[in-house]
Amino acid sequence: GEDVEQSLFLSVREGDSSVINCTYTDSSSTYLYWYKQEPGAGLQLLTYIFSNMDMKQDQRLTVLLNKKDKHLSLRIADTQTGDSAIYFCAETPENSNSGYALNFGKGTSLLVTP
Amino acid sequence: DAGVIQSPRHEVTEMGQEVTLRCKPISGHNSLFWYRQTMMRGLELLIYFNNNVPIDDSGMPEDRFSAKMPNASFSTLKIQPSEPRDSAVYFCASSPREGAGGYGYTFGSGTRLTVV
Numbered sequence: 001g002e003d004v005e006q007s008l009f010l011s012v013r014e015g016d017s018s019v020i021n022c023t024y025t026d027s028s029s030t031y032l033y034w035y036k037q038e039p040g041a042g043l044q045l046l047t048y049i050f051s052n053m054d055m056k057q058d059q060r061l062t063v064l065l066n067k068k069d070k071h072l073s074l075r076i077a078d079t080q081t082g083d084s085a086i087y088f089c090a091e092t093p094e095n096s097n098s099g100y101a102l103n104f105g106k107g108t109s110l111l112v113t114p
Numbered sequence: 115d116a117g118v119i120q121s122p123r124h125e126v127t128e129m130g131q132e133v134t135l136r137c138k139p140i141s142g143h144n145s146l147f148w149y150r151q152t153m154m155r156g157l158e159l160l161i162y163f164n165n166n167v168p169i170d171d172s173g174m175p176e177d178r179f180s181a182k183m184p185n186a187s188f189s190t191l192k193i194q195p196s197e198p199r200d201s202a203v204y205f206c207a208s209s210p211r212e213g214a215g216g217y218g219y220t221f222g223s224g225t226r227l228t229v230v
Contacts, residue, residue: 031215033218035218040223041223041224042118042205042207042221042222042223042224043157043205043207043219043221044221045217045218045219045220048218088157100145100162100164100169100212101147101159101162101170102147102159102218102219103159104149104156104157105156106156106157107156107157
């Protein structure tokens with residue numbers, strides 16, 4: 001399958017901004033997503049971006065998409081200790097040739113220190 | 115809505131035993147997905163169903179794994195016989211349509227399987 005790559009760890013101080021990066025290889029990706037997983041829980045959809053957009057903002061979250069470089073980022077402003085979790089990047093081509101299931105990266109563990 | 119419900123939450127079994135994981139998707143959702151999560155391989159899609167029909171089972175590791183969706187409100191993932199390398203967290207997710215679109219999937223809390 002197509003690859004989705006993320007760095008494994010990120011540590012930031014409370015109140016700072018966090019930037020989590022993701023690269024993907026499938027040029028036919030239609031939607032790209034960010035999910036959050038807290039310990040012992042399932043994945044929760046945070047936000048998504050359609051491939052014809054280059055930026056989406058939702059409260060403290062900003063998603064940037066560089067389709068030419070196949071690079072996606074998630075910026076969390078004013079990071080709080082409750083933001084400590086694993087963040088997954090995912091993509092889907094959404095067509096009958098490549099399928100409809102989400103393809104996930106391995107996740108970035110975000111640690112927010114006081 | 116109670117969300118996607120998986121059972122059991124934890125399962126410890128001996129190698130060679132049969133294991134059955136259960137999932138109840140959100141009512142009205144047409145698609146159901148089974149994922150496996152391990153440290154080494156991350157999240158892997160095992161199989162997904164649309165309108166109760168298996169669409170893509172290419173991620174099922176081998177014949178020891180089987181999945182069924184007898185109706186719109188219930189799915190099972192069975193491993194027979196189980197092996198220690200099957201130890202992982204198994205997630206079920208559902209979506210109102212075949213593609214995630216702008217909705218994404220709703221995940222259950224997972225079943226942590228340990229095979230000793």
